[in-house]
Amino acid sequence: MIGIRDQGIPQRAVIAGVRVRSVAAVWLRHATIFARLWRVATTWIFIEPFVVLAAMSLGVGRLVGDIQPGVSYAVFVTPGVIMGNAMFHAIFTSSWDTYHRVSHGQYDTALTAPVTVTELALGEVAWATTRALMTTVAVGVAAALLGLFDSPWAIGMVLAALLVGLEFGAFGLIFAALSPNTHVLSLVFTVVATPLYFFSGGFFPIEDLPDWLEPIAWALPLTPGVHLSRAFSTGEFALSHLWSALYMVGFTIAVFPISAALMRRRLIK
């Protein structure tokens, strides 16, 4: 027989109204599943981007030759592929996984615990960012082994991936909150992720775009990630790279409250 102990909820740390435990618990839930499925997970994390890298450097790269004086196409494209994958992993996790957890009633369950929607949303962003970091480290190591980095600064790409993960972790939640079904949800890939992947300066220099398209490409949220990580891969920095980092921080800070509010609207009726 289980006795009933006379105790309230345990005391836990709260930072700016956010209970840290709630965020950690969402992260731990995802990490637990990831650990159970690591064999499958390794495929999406590692093999797929490795294949893309190899194709770019050995295939397309040979056709294109040097894209800028002294820069082979393979070296040019590597930061783009890495950041593109970081974006895909983050946005997939936060939109697709969160949507399914909401529609299976798992969010209703979580909300019976002493947590807020904002905390659960932060947990999703934290995990999405973790996924972005995992793929970046995995592909980054592969790229280093293939000799695709010009500078030891390439390690700093982890920072770029962190920022990209935060941006798209927060952004993906909007689709989880608004999609009435998976058909609409899948627009996150066709309308958002795929265009960003190709038009954020990862596969060709933005300067090569038509004039009217250039400012639009610079405003896209993946562009600063690619711009910053290209600096890390070459070791050549400018003030614009600082702006890129600030842009990503600002984007996250602007988008997350919208995502959290939309999630709250979907869940608390």
Next chain:
Amino acid sequence: MLTQISQTPSPRSVGQHVISVRGLVKRYGPLTAVDGVSFAVRAGETYGLLGPNGAGKTSTMRMLCALSPITAGEITVAGLDVARQSRQVRGLIGVAMQQDGLDTDLSVHHNLELYGYLAGLNRRDAASRAAEVLQFFGLSDRAGSEVDALSGGMKRRLAIARAFMTRPQVMVLDEPTTGLDPQSRNRVWEQLTALKLSGVTILMSTHYMEEAATLCDRVAIMDHGKVLAEGAPDELVERHAGREVAQIRVAAEARAGALDALRSRGFQTIEVGAVISVTGLDGGRPELSGIKGLDGARVAYRPSHLEDVFLTLTGRELRDE
């Protein structure tokens, strides 16, 4: 800045009523789902919200658990205002909603452990508590199973077990046995009885009369968002349906006349299909044979139950949905 969530008072320190609902209203656009509901649940009591689908039971419970904003009225749990102190309230109660809300990507024991961790237990306590709770709910041998491999009854028990992870003094269970086969239902009843005996205050909803009569100390009968009657099941039966019911099977063409005749003699009658029920029979069995239209009718007497109360109050059968 680092602050702490304040320690919440235990229900026992806050007087007799653990749950208090006053003038509760819920509107979804033009629809009024809950229309001025009031009731109070005492410490250690099992209290049932009894009514058909759409009566407002689930909306009431969702507001009580702070899963849904209150349109009007007030709910307190252990003296805490649900609208203003929702986090503390949710830290105090264990909730199992009708949709089990289990995490199908996780094993059975991970479902419990990770919920316990989310609710505030540390990881070691969550693991040992999960083992305890699995044993209590008879699921120990399924600890490593995938959730999808469980039967419906096991899933429901797992959802209730999850609500019990944090050792709550108050549990809120929305239709804990709906959709279960009779055997699984009995199993859940046994476990709810055990929870009750260990001192847990339970608020549950049901549309099964038998369940309410078996498990609940008191029930509120709900229909169309309102509480129609409240009290102990026996007391409600006695007050609204009397001790016995006479069920009279009358041919269709004679039914209208028989009903008129019975009513003119002051009998409480309800017409359900081909059967006329005469309720409120406290002082023995009246002579019915002389009444017009009842000659040769088959009359059967049976003890009154909660179903008759619902019939008397609404003119409808509860099981008609």
